[in-house]
Amino acid sequence: MQTVLIIGATSAIATATARAFARRGDRLYLVGRDRDKLDQVAQDLTVRGAGAVQCAVWDLADTAAHPALIDEAVAALGGVDIVLIAHGTLPDQAACEADFQVAVTELAINLTGTLSLLTHLANVMAAAGSGTLAVITSVAGDRGRQSNYLYGAAKGGVALFLQGLRNRLHGSGVQVLTIKPGFVDTPMTAHLPKGGPLWATPEQIATGIMKAIAKGRDVVYLPGFWRPIMWVIRLLPEALFKRMSL
Ligand SMILES: NC(=O)c1ccc[n+]([C@@H]2O[C@H](COP(=O)([O-])OP(=O)(O)OC[C@H]3O[C@@H](n4cnc5c(N)ncnc54)[C@H](OP(=O)(O)O)[C@@H]3O)[C@@H](O)[C@H]2O)c1
Numbered sequence: 176m177q178t179v180l181i182i183g184a185t186s187a188i189a190t191a192t193a194r195a196f197a198r199r200g201d202r203l204y205l206v207g208r209d210r211d212k213l214d215q216v217a218q219d220l221t222v223r224g225a226g227a228v229q230c231a232v233w234d235l236a237d238t239a240a241h242p243a244l245i246d247e248a249v250a251a252l253g254g255v256d257i258v259l260i261a262h263g264t265l266p267d268q269a270a271c272e273a274d275f276q277v278a279v280t281e282l283a284i285n286l287t288g289t290l291s292l293l294t295h296l297a298n299v300m301a302a303a304g305s306g307t308l309a310v311i312t313s314v315a316g317d318r319g320r321q322s323n324y325l326y327g328a329a330k331g332g333v334a335l336f337l338q339g340l341r342n343r344l345h346g347s348g349v350q351v352l353t354i355k356p357g358f359v360d361t362p363m364t365a366h367l368p369k370g371g372p373l374w375a376t377p378e379q380i381a382t383g384i385m386k387a388i389a390k391g392r393d394v395v396y397l398p399g400f401w402r403p404i405m406w407v408i409r410l411l412p413e414a415l416f417k418r419m420s421l
Contacts, residue, residue, distance in 0.1 A: 176226050178252040180204045182235065182292060183262025185212040187361035188311060190219075191381035192259060197225035204248045204255075205230045207262075235262045236283040238291035245295045254303060257388060258296055260289060260310045265363045271325040278325050285329035290336055297340055300349045307388050309352040310337055314396065316355070317405045320421040341393060352387055353394045356380050357401040 179196045181189050184205035196203060197220040205220075205228065207213045213230040220228050229251050233244050249255050266281035289310065300306040315323055316330030334353055341351035358364065358374045375398050383397035396402040411419075 177201045177256040178204070178254060179257045179259065180206070180248045180252065180255050182206045182258065182260045184230075185209055185216055186261045186263070187363075187377040188356070188359060188380050188384075189259060189261035190216055191377035192261075192384050193220055193225075194223055195381050195385045196257075197221075197223040197228075200224055200226045201257075202226040202252060203228045204252050206233055206235070206244065206248065208232060208234050235288045235292070236280075238283075238288060241291045242295050245292070245299060249299055255300070255306060257307045257309065258300075259384070260292060260308075262288070263311070263363070266323075266325045266329075268321075268323050268325055281325060282329055285326065286332050289333050293336065293340060297344065297349070301344055301347045304348040306348075307350040307352060308340075309350075309354060309384060309388055311354045311356065312337070314355050314357050314401050314405050318408050318416070322421060350388070350391050352392060354380075354384055354387065354397060355395065355401065355405075356397045357404075 176199070179201050181193055181203060183189055184193060185207040193203060193205070193216065203220060203225050205213055205217060210232050213232065217228040217230050231244065231247060233240055263285050264281060266278070266285070271278040271281060293308065293310070296308060300308060310333060312334045313326070313330040315327040316332070316334045319327050334355070337351055337353045344351055356375065359377060359380055360369055360374055361377055380397045383395060383399070387395040396405065
């Protein structure tokens with residue numbers, strides 16, 4: 176039985192992962208912005224075997240509130256073994272190009288909000304000398320594309336921050352896990368055409384997250400076929416890549 180803090184707990188990927196924690200009897204602390212949705216998730220997890228489930232409502236773009244959020248969660252759990260950061264939005268790229276204030280709002284949730292949480296969590300977990308910080312970024316952060324480079328910049332920024340944090344915390348007893356899913360069928364992608372071999376379910380991503388935590392991995396692509404795909408995409412020369420309509 177472990178203690179697990181899930182930030183962005185109403186996300187489809189987070190909920191699927193939370194069910195895996197619940198099945199083994201873990202004690203869970205769920206953070207989200209919607210009380211009703213959180214309560215529904217909590218009920219579901221309780222039925223599935225969670226040792227205990229507590230919920231807290233926060234707007235995760237409000238970085239000033241993050242120290243209190245984390246302190247309350249850690250105190251309620253009596254120490255935290257695993258943190259999963261899963262919140263996010265898929266920005267309207269065209270709107271971000273037309274108005275930088277839209278981009279700023281998106282970056283507040285996808286980039287600075289996540290970095291703020293990580294800053295406080297890293298200090299708490301380093302002081303404890305143990306635990307896992309698991310953070311969902313995206314393959315979109317591996318290379319900028321015209322169709323979603325605001326989102327890609329946020330996810331790539333988080334991935335780079337995690338790389339440095341992992342380097343800093345090496346030897347501290349804290350695992351820093353960067354999770355890079357490809358296309359996942361969730362509410363975030365509800366407006367996109369679905370189907371085909373590149374699409375995964377939240378449950379498939381959850382299984383991969385649980386394995387990566389258990390194995391103490393640093394970076395995981397989910398499903399795993401995205402690792403070679405993104406290796407090739409990163410290798411494409413810029414002179415060629417800039418001509419592609421991606
Ligand atoms: N779906 C994909 O194809 C895909 C691919 C790669 C990476 N990812 C990443 O995976 C993570 C989970 O996404 P998902 O696909 O599971 O999408 P999702 O079901 O739409 O979940 C997004 C979550 O973020 C929460 N959220 C957004 N803004 C918030 C705010 N200001 N304060 C608090 N919570 C906020 C949402 O809360 P509400 O429930 O209240 O709206 C929701 O729980 C995200 O980081 C996403 O970028 C997704």
